[in-house]
Amino acid sequence: MSLWRGGEKGRYETYKVPLRENQTVLDVVTFVQRHLDPTLSYRFACRVGMCGSCAMTVNGRPRWTCRTHVSRVATRGQLEIGPLENLPVIKDLTTDMRPFFEKWQQAKGAFVPSQTRGDEIERIRPDSPARIAADAAIECINCAICYAACDTVRWNSDYLGPAALNRAWTLVNDVRDGATSERLQAVAASGGCHACHSHQSCQELCPQQLNPTASIAGLKRRTMWAYLKGEI
Amino acid sequence: MNVRLYVWQRLTAAVIAPLVLVHVVVIFYATRKGLSAADILARTRGSLTWASFYGVFVVAAAIHATIGVRNVLTEWSPLRDRGAGLLASGFGVLLFLLGARAVVAVVLP
Numbered sequence: 001m002s003l004w005r006g007g008e009k010g011r012y013e014t015y016k017v018p019l020r021e022n023q024t025v026l027d028v029v030t031f032v033q034r035h036l037d038p039t040l041s042y043r044f045a046c047r048v049g050m051c052g053s054c055a056m057t058v059n060g061r062p063r064w065t066c067r068t069h070v071s072r073v074a075t076r077g078q079l080e081i082g083p084l085e086n087l088p089v090i091k092d093l094t095t096d097m098r099p100f101f102e103k104w105q106q107a108k109g110a111f112v113p114s115q116t117r118g119d120e121i122e123r124i125r126p127d128s129p130a131r132i133a134a135d136a137a138i139e140c141i142n143c144a145i146c147y148a149a150c151d152t153v154r155w156n157s158d159y160l161g162p163a164a165l166n167r168a169w170t171l172v173n174d175v176r177d178g179a180t181s182e183r184l185q186a187v188a189a190s191g192g193c194h195a196c197h198s199h200q201s202c203q204e205l206c207p208q209q210l211n212p213t214a215s216i217a218g219l220k221r222r223t224m225w226a227y228l229k230g231e232i
Numbered sequence: 233m234n235v236r237l238y239v240w241q242r243l244t245a246a247v248i249a250p251l252v253l254v255h256v257v258v259i260f261y262a263t264r265k266g267l268s269a270a271d272i273l274a275r276t277r278g279s280l281t282w283a284s285f286y287g288v289f290v291v292a293a294a295i296h297a298t299i300g301v302r303n304v305l306t307e308w309s310p311l312r313d314r315g316a317g318l319l320a321s322g323f324g325v326l327l328f329l330l331g332a333r334a335v336v337a338v339v340l341p
Contacts, residue, residue, distance in 0.1 A: 155307035188235035190313055195233055195303075220238070227235045 001028060003040065004082040008089050012080065019077065025058050025065040029081060029093065042093035049207065052143030056093050057082040062148040064207050084148040100144045100161070107164035108186045111171060114178030122176050134173035137166050137215045139208045146202035146212050158191030162202035162212035165193050169215035172222060185232045188223035196220075237299050244296035251289045276338045283339040290331030298324030 002012040015036055017028045026044055033040040044054035049067040056065050059073050059080055070079065087095035115122065124131055146162035147153055153161050168187050171177045187193045196216045203211040226232045233241075262272060276282045302320035305311050311319065 152307070190234045192234065194235055194238040223235045224239055224242075227239060232235070 001032075001079040001081060003029070003032060003093065004089075005040075005092055007091055010089070010092070012082070019070070023070045025056070025063070025068045025070055025073065025079065025081065026054050028070060028079065029056075029065060040093070041091045050141065052141035055084055055143045055145050055148070057085060057148065062145040062205060064143060064145070067207060084144055086148050086150065086153045087144065095144075097144060100147050100163070101142075103160045103164040104142075104167060106186060107160045107168045107192075108179060108183040109164055109167040109171070111174070112177055112179035114176060124175065130173040130175060133218065134170045137170045137210055137212070140166055140210060141208065143207065145205055145207060149201040149205045151199050151201065152195055152197055156191065156195055159195045160187065160192055162196075162216065165196070165219055166202075166210065166212040166215040168193075169218050172219065181226075181232060184219075184223050184226050187219050188227065188232055193219040193223060233299070233303055237302070241296060241299040244292040244299075247288065247292040248296060251285065251292070254285070255289070273338060278341040279339060283335065286335045286339070287332075290328060290335055294324045294328035294331065297327055 001017055002014045004010055005013045015032050017031050017036075020027075026047065029040070029042055030044075033042070042054070042056070044066060045051040047054075047066045049064055052064070054065045055062055057063075058065065058068055059075060061073075062084055063073070065081070073079065081093065083089045083093050083095045087097060087099060090096050126132075126135075140163055142163060144163065146166075150159075150162055152159045165187060168183050172180055172183060177183075193216045196213070198213055198217070200213045203213045206212065223232065261267075298320045301323050302316050305316035305319060306313060309316070
């Protein structure tokens with residue numbers, strides 16, 4: 001296997017690792033660090049596809065390394081593992097995730113309560129159209145695979161990216177949230193949802209099977225009507 | 233691209249789409265009927281219908297192309313929003329002038 005070593009101007013280095021049954025890509029990266037080179041830097045936490053911290057580029061595609069079996073992705077017994085694309089490389093397989101999370105904030109990804117704890121708990125019908133739309137997009141765990149896979153992020157550094165816009169879409173559909181207008185304004189600005197070309201790499205590669213392209217299309221419609229009505 | 237440019241690009245696209253269809257049909261008609269330049273000019277000169285048809289076409293195409301070129305420039309060149317907007321606007325004005333000149337040439341009596 002070859003692993004990216006160094007910072008932005010690093011290079012791929014080759015390592016020989018034993019092939020075992022039921023081996024994940026994270027297992028072989030860990031093998032290298034524990035047995036061949038303890039200076040290898042990479043990020044992981046849960047190892048079971050819940051935390052979203054172990055995403056790397058595996059044979060050219062961004063993937064969760066903990067949930068990717070070597071047997072499924074190795075070509076002729078070889079693997080090439082690099083850091084996620086579209087993010088600055090800190091060292092080896094670790095990227096600086098700050099731009100990704102800063103864009104979440106730019107897209108107003110934080111819930112803004114419209115009531116206080118003194119108010120009655122709001123009843124949300126699970127079968128209401130807004131709740132169905134929010135539920136379809138809610139399971140994002142911020143692994144940044146969609147962000148690394150997105151051509152528009154690569155071309156336009158101001159673009160908020162699929163994850164931040166997908167998050168904005170869940171909040172726009174949350175009737176309890178009190179910042180819809182500000183959020184629509186944020187995602188309708190330059191670099192917002194209208195920069196998306198609908199290439200759909202995000203939904204193709206999302207390990208949670210979410211469809212950020214559909215969320216972004218929803219935001220395009222909502223912001224367009226809000227703009228035509230003079231609300232934003 | 234922001235929502236304002238998005239709306240303008242979609243609106244102009246909606247205007248252009250049927251006009252392109254009519255334009256293509258007209259080309260087929262003119263070539264299949266073997267119309268000469270004089271025949272065509274006889275139909276278009278002084279015609280308010282053709283003047284407004286191609287006038288609207290030129291304006292819509294110039295706006296639509298300007299926004300598209302601006303997007304291409306922001307994504308594929310080092311230019312940012314402002315620089316790309318200025319360059320694309322220059323291209324749009326050129327496109328409008330060329331189109332308007334062609335319309336004037338065929339509809340003025």
